[in-house]
Amino acid sequence: MTPAVALLMCTAAFLGTAILAVAIARSNWATRVIYSASLVASGVAFAIALVQLSSAGVAPLASTIILPLGLPWLGAHFRLDALAAFFLVVVDLAGLLASLYALGYGRHEHAAHRVLPFFPAFLAGMNLVILADDAFTFLISWEFMSLASWALVMAHHRDADNRRAGYLYIVMASFGTLALLLAFGLLAGANGNYGFTAMRGAAYTPSTAGLVLILLLFGAGSKAGLVPLHVWLPLAHPAAPSHVSALMSGVMTKVAVYGFIRVVFDLIAAPAWWSGIIVLMLGGGTAVLGILQAMLETDLKRLLAYSTIENIGVIFASLGLALAFKANGMELAAALALTAALFHVLNHSFFKSLLFFGAGAVLTATGERNMDKLGGLIHRMPVTSIAFLVGCVAISALPPFNGFASEWLTFQAILESPALPQWGLKILVPAVGGLLALSAALAAACFVKVFGVTFLGRPRSTAAEQALEVDRFSLTAMSVLAALCLLAGILPGIVIDGLAPVTLSLIGDRMPVQADIPWLSIVPIAESRSSYNGLLVFLFTLFSASLTAYLIHRFASRRLRRAPAWDCGFPEINPLSQYGAGSFAQPVRRVFGTLILRVRERVDMPVPGDLRPARLTVETHDLIWEGLYLPIVGAVGFAAEKLNHLQFLTIRRYLSLVFLALVFLLLVLALWS
Template sequence: MTPVALVLWCIAVLLGVSILAVMMARWSRATAVIYGASFCVSAVAFVTVLLQLTAASASAPLPLVLPLGLPWLGAHFRLDALAAFFLVVINLGGAAASFYGLGYGRHETAPQRLLPFFPAFLAGMNLVILAADAFTFLLSWEFMSLVSWALVMTHHRERDTRMAAYIYLVMASFGTMALLLAFGLLAGASGSYDFATMRMATHTPAVAAFVLTLMLIGAGSKAGLVPLHVWLPLAHPAAPSHVSALMSGVMTKVAIYGFIRVVFDLLGEPAWWWSMVVLTLGGVTAVVGILNALMEQDLKRLLAYSTIENIGIIFVSLGLALAFEANAMTWAAALALAAALFHVLNHSFFKSLLFFGAGAILTATGERDMDKLGGLIHRMPFTSFAFLVGSVAISALPPFNGFVSEWLVFQAILQSPNLPQWGLKIMVPAVGGLLALSAALAAACFVKAFGVAFLGRPRTLAAQLAQEVDRFSLTAMFVFATLCLFAGVLPGIVIDALAPVTFTLVGDRMPVQTSVPWLSIVPITESRSSYNGLLVFVFIALSASLAAYIVHRFASRSLRRAPAWDCGFPEASPQTQYTSGSFAQPVRRVFGTHLFRARESVEMPAPGDPEPARFTLDLRDLIWEGLYEPIAGAVWFTAERLNHLQFLTIRRYLSLVFLALVFLLLVLALWS
């Protein structure tokens, strides 16, 4: 059996498991059966595509055509190196989320609303990646969107959840419409919807630019590009935590796959100015995402906004790859594309880990508000350690994986002086500055997240009574923590595995990394730059161990415990600790005045007045208020004006149908 056929069988089994979940929804053992089956199927698919990726050859695999879909087209499925890589991300994330669900799912209040859609969600994401024609791709894409919407609606009795699901559905439909138009332009007048024919077609510069714009809208709305990101910080926190991990760590990568498949594979040779558009959107997305994350006190919303930042980093790398490819600098294009794909993999690791940690906190305390947590490092030591690993990794600090992929992005940025266009010579360093700013803010953001949630003293009784979570959840978290360390210490193995993908898309690859002495990675040549994650890890481990030994051996032979310094006020309340808002205040005062229209007001009572002082903070979402509220108002206004069309006579209805038919025939005549 071929690998593509085996993965299709895995998808069929997942859909069967979804049907089984409907039939056994009321059975007490349904959670274990459904998540266990999803884990096994995802694990089989993961091993299959991983072997296919590592054994990828230069020859293009033949598509598998099934008699499904449109009668004259059929359903085309193809497993090339690019599809194999993204299927690795999807099925590893799916297996981990399923295993996590074996423990987390026991606490779910409405499993019958969740279990039927979970395996279907995994199947939908796999189908999108395997699709090799526009009809199958769009059908799978819409199926994935609708199933994920149903997962967001799991806790449908909460008003915020219903609003989040509604906005997500609207944005998903808008994105699908953009993708439909993009594939229509790629198919052209011939109407050839299979990717192989699209790949051979040629397009005018205007059509190619329009397709790029539509892909930025369609894929960008699903990935979370600014300003199409508004659904993401609403929908991701509303879903159950292991579903949030899938949506944030995996589903956004399906959108990135769609963008890469069309722009790098089907659209043909890029124009250099395309990269300026992608670079600008990526840089703005990275900074806006992490600034919003810094302002948040809801832990899951913070993680959702952080996803937007990482999507921006990936699109910056893709923009660099387009710039280099347009100027025939294939070696630099391979570096930038490898950096983007490496960050896709890394983000799936540490973002899934962090959402699992947030789910563990929610299970133990019932709280997502960081200002109601604190001191969890003593009550949940294993969760706190795993969350700390994820926080260090997402902050791009060595020796973990986030540092390596972002370091590769900056290595690609340093090649920008070789570009001939002055616009790119100016744009790329400016975007590099935005990435450096977002990296620094990301470190501050996750110092806040870990410090406020896990350190200090418990702020509420729920945090004080928290207990460690189940072994399934802990195992899933520690697997991803180990992968974060592995990809950071031995990145050369990952880079070499990505070589077939970069060679297929840009015709070049990075130098073979596993043959470099001391397991270093060399993006271009040793004379320019290199990095050795293993030596950095050994140095950090030895220096930290030596420092700890010296302190405990020579500084003091006895353990002394004393209360924290209370500034002269005995029995200080835990509420006097730093909160998430106070931690972010310096950054808010620098950036918030213009980006969030931040307004602070303090009501200080007169001397002798027993009333408490009050501090009020007002933050506004300018993108929502400036873009989406006017659109919603215009739609509502238009709907009210067109409402009388429901009460026309049959004669007028027939006249409208006739005029619409004439208009469509004119469009078809002009098009052909």
């Protein structure tokens, strides 16, 4: 049995589990059965993909299969190569851990029968997208993935906000699929060569390749969350159950990245140098806008969703660099940039899944997503707090965790940009590097706020005060992800070498072999340029922290001293006097928000003698939504209202319209011929 056949059997197992869930969804044991089956199928698929990726350097031949489905003259093509194997590792490892987490979290789901059938179907859809090797199969799988995830977003459809999120998501998903359909139509050409093998061997004009790139940015970019196509993401991801949010934010967005890489780096294979400019600009702007909006959020899951937009920006900025380097024949620099993008894809799936699992644990224990109603949870939920802290440090790109390693590689690729021949790229790449540095700094501030307001201090509500630690399945899943964040950070060379078959197949070059470098260091280009050793940083951090703790406990005075706690000038000790999410973000809001989000603050201060409380109102405007989407919504509504009159015409007028339409089409046909 070939690996592709085995993975298709795992996908069939997902679909069979979904059908079983329809039959047993309302039984008491359905949660345990469905998530256990999903866990097993994900585990087998992950093992197959990992073995295939590990052996790709030895046996780089792809595993293919053709099924008698789909278009009659084409069939359904499936292919497992190094790129597909890597993304299947990302998808199925996350699916395995999400299933494990859901074994505990799912017991608290009050609408389990609306979630269970679509969870394995969602996993099946993502696997099929990655395995697809022709345009028809890819688009059918893409749409299946979108519909399954939409059903999960709509699981709690009685909530008006969830219905709005689901409606906006399905509209944007349909728009994205249309863009992908047009892109594949251009690649197939007049001969209808919908197979990826035929597309891979075709020669495309620069105008065709450029138009395909634009359509891919609309199609895959809307699913990934690129600005300005991101408006659905902060609504849909929080609306879904937390284990589904982890898959949508940590994995489904990466399936969109896979679609972009598959077409632009594999099928087209010869990008123009200016394509890198477009992707770079979108990536840098997406990173800054995403993390700035996250900084101003008080809803924990919405904040994490906005943070996903920032990380997608980092990934696309790296892909833009890889396009620019590849177009100029700088294969080693292109391999470095592509490795940084793929490494960050893996890292983001780790720490974003961990953070959404932690948010789900907080939601289960307290029933709250508003950070201003939390606090003090480190005492009530210590294991969740430690795991969530690891995720916060990792996503803030602080060593020795994995987020630092991949973003460090991105900056190393940026330092190679002076060798580019085009002055536009020479100027733009450092500017985008500055945007990425700003987004990294804002991310660190954002997650200091998240952890401090949610887990430290004193409880701000009764729910936070009475919270209890979650079940062992959820804790195990979070602990495994926390360990992976640390291992990928202290041993990045293993990951980089594992990604080498992917860059070899797409770029024709790879980063230097990292396993041969002493002390487990990583060297992107050459030792004389730069190197990084995550293991030594980890050991130094561990040693210095342990030594500091020992010295404090050994030599500090043991005399008991009592004094009133500093209360910021308030005589009454009240948890509400602590810094909240809004107050923590105020400096950033005033510096950046007034320009980018048109933030307005209004203070209602009573006059002396008036016993009313003072009130601060913060008004935030999403300029992209108000400037781009609201006019479109208004135009569609206006047109729909006018076209509505067509429903009330007489039969003679309907026949006249049909006759005029026929005459118009005949004229078009005559002019065309």
